[in-house]
Amino acid sequence: MQLSFAMFPSRACIGLIAAVPLFVAALPAAAQSYPSRPVRMIVPYPAGGTTDVLTRRAAEALRARLGGSFVVENRPGAQTQLGVQELLRAPADGHALLMATASTMSLNPVLIPTLTYRVDEMAPVALIAKVPFAIDAALNFPPNRIAELISFARVNPGKVTVGTTGVGTSGHLVVEMFAAAAGIRALPVHYKGGAPAIQDILGGHVNLYFDGATSSVAHHRNKRLKILGVTSEKRMAALPDVPSVAEAGLPASVTYSWYGLVARAGTPDAIVARVHQVIMEYLAGPEVQEQLKNDAALPGDLSPAQFGRMIAEETAVYRRIVAPLNIKLE
Numbered sequence: 001m002q003l004s005f006a007m008f009p010s011r012a013c014i015g016l017i018a019a020v021p022l023f024v025a026a027l028p029a030a031a032q033s034y035p036s037r038p039v040r041m042i043v044p045y046p047a048g049g050t051t052d053v054l055t056r057r058a059a060e061a062l063r064a065r066l067g068g069s070f071v072v073e074n075r076p077g078a079q080t081q082l083g084v085q086e087l088l089r090a091p092a093d094g095h096a097l098l099m100a101t102a103s104t105m106s107l108n109p110v111l112i113p114t115l116t117y118r119v120d121e122m123a124p125v126a127l128i129a130k131v132p133f134a135i136d137a138a139l140n141f142p143p144n145r146i147a148e149l150i151s152f153a154r155v156n157p158g159k160v161t162v163g164t165t166g167v168g169t170s171g172h173l174v175v176e177m178f179a180a181a182a183g184i185r186a187l188p189v190h191y192k193g194g195a196p197a198i199q200d201i202l203g204g205h206v207n208l209y210f211d212g213a214t215s216s217v218a219h220h221r222n223k224r225l226k227i228l229g230v231t232s233e234k235r236m237a238a239l240p241d242v243p244s245v246a247e248a249g250l251p252a253s254v255t256y257s258w259y260g261l262v263a264r265a266g267t268p269d270a271i272v273a274r275v276h277q278v279i280m281e282y283l284a285g286p287e288v289q290e291q292l293k294n295d296a297a298l299p300g301d302l303s304p305a306q307f308g309r310m311i312a313e314e315t316a317v318y319r320r321i322v323a324p325l326n327i328k329l330e
Contacts, residue, residue, distance in 0.1 A: 031270035038069040040096040044083025044104060046076045050214060054128050054259050055099040061282035062275065079329065080104040084117045092266035094275065097125065100262045102170060106315040110322050111168050111329045119315075122262040124307035125272050126279035127300030129292055130256035132232035133174050134216035134239070136225050138204040146182075146229040146248040149208075153184035162186045163197035163209040168327045171197070174210045174231065174255055176321055178245070181253040201225055212257050213239065213296035230296070231255045238296040260300060260307060276304055 041059045045051045052074060059070035075083040080103055090096030098104075100122070108115055135146070143149040153160045165171035167190050179186050189206050191197040194215070201209040202224050213230050217238050220227045230236055233246045233254055245253045261279065263272060282288060283299040292299050302310060 031268065031274045034094055034271050034274060035066060035068040035070075037095055038071050039094070040086075040090065041070055041072045042083050042086050042096060042098045043072060043074045044076060044080035044098065044100075045074065047074045050131075050212065050257075051099050051101060051259055057288075058099070058128060058261065058279060058282070062278055065278045065281065066274075078116075079108055079112060081108070081112075081116050084122070087262075087264060088117060088121055090264060092264040094263055094267050094271035097261050097263055097275070098122070099128075100260055102258055102311075102314060105262070105311045106318055107168075107170060107173075109315060110318045111327060113328060119311065121265050123265045123267055123272060124304045124311065125261040125263050126276045126304070127258060127260040127302045127307045127310075128279065128283070129297045129300055130258040131212050131214050131295070131297045132230045132236065132244075132254075132256050133171075133210045134213040134220070134230050134242070134296075135178070135228040135245075136198075136201050136209045136211050136216050136219070137228050138201050138207055139224075139226060140204040141207045141226070143228060144226060146243065146245065146250070149228055150182045150184055153182070153186060158185045158187055160184070160186045160208065161189050161206040163189050163191055163201055163206045165194050165197060166190050166192060168322075168329050170257065171210055173318070173321050174253075176325065177255060178210070178231070178250070178253045180321075181245075181250045217294075217296050232298075236296045237293045256298075258300075272304055 039062070041055050043052050043055045052072070056072050059072050063070045073086070075086050080101070083098060084104060087096050087098040105119055109119055137143065143152045162175045164175055171194070172188060172190065175186060175188055194211065197209050198211060198215070200206045202219065213236060216225070216227055219225045220239065227239060227242045229243050229245050229248055230239060231254055232244045235242060235244050235247070245251070261275065289299065
């Protein structure tokens with residue numbers, strides 16, 4: 001999962017559609033004829049994960065509304081760098097789009113000194129969804145709420161174990177962010193990905209695991225783990241009994257994974273606006289709203305410019321978090 005920070009006020013999707021610039025109604029010829037050939041929807045992760053699923057849903061929505069062909073291509077590897085390279089080899093005409101995450105746009109530039117791309121080589125198009133992290137706890141871990149966790153950790157400094165998806169991943173940094181906000185010390189246990197981490201939290205071998213809320217909902221409902229809180233401003237409809245970190249008095253630890261489409265920098269503004277408009281219309285649909293709600297996800301509600309500012313702001317926050325940890329990835 002990937003990390004994002006809640007820095008901008010939310011607006012309802014329908015309200016955002018109304019705010020799309022008026023020139024969309026009279027699009028230039030380039031946008032009116034878009035797409036003129038198959039559009040490559042590049043996923044920098046393997047098939048089957050959340051990023052892949054959201055990309056396929058977006059591709060179908062674009063095909064249904066714009067016609068033409070939108071083909072999903074999985075290009076995993078090198079901390080998403082292989083997927084980005086595919087995008088940057090394509091013409092800047094909107095016929096290649098990348099489903100980006102915070103890892104690609106905000107985290108890699110901070111952690112990878114030899115990064116093979118610059119973020120300004122890409123143009124934000126449409127934020128699809130954001131998902132808070134669930135603070136998963138093993139059933140044998142005594143605390144049942146965030147306040148109890150903080151009290152327990154202060155009495156047992158450095159003894160609360162927290163699984164992560166690896167050093168320098170968003171699953172690691174959200175732990176550091178929460179610990180700093182709560183004024184506690186935790187002991188990160190780094191795994192090679194989410195699968196072994198979730199197995200150990202289910203088995204009671206680690207105390208906590210910060211997982212994407214979407215992945216935790218079923219385990220919570222089946223009483224295979226406890227969720228002490230979610231890293232959002234408000235409670236999530238899919239987890240009505242779970243308090244948010246803001247509600248628990250920790251607004252500085254509000255944070256999300258996010259998924260959003262980007263194009264090559266230099267793609268005509270009218271094409272960016274057209275794709276953005278279609279995605280906002282898709283996200284405003286009642287079936288999609290219900291689907292995202294059940295997934296403990298929030299629909300994207302930012303303009304391309306706001307999306308870009310979000311990326312810049314969260315990159316600055318990452319730098320502040322990473323600096324004292326002295327983490328660099330090859």
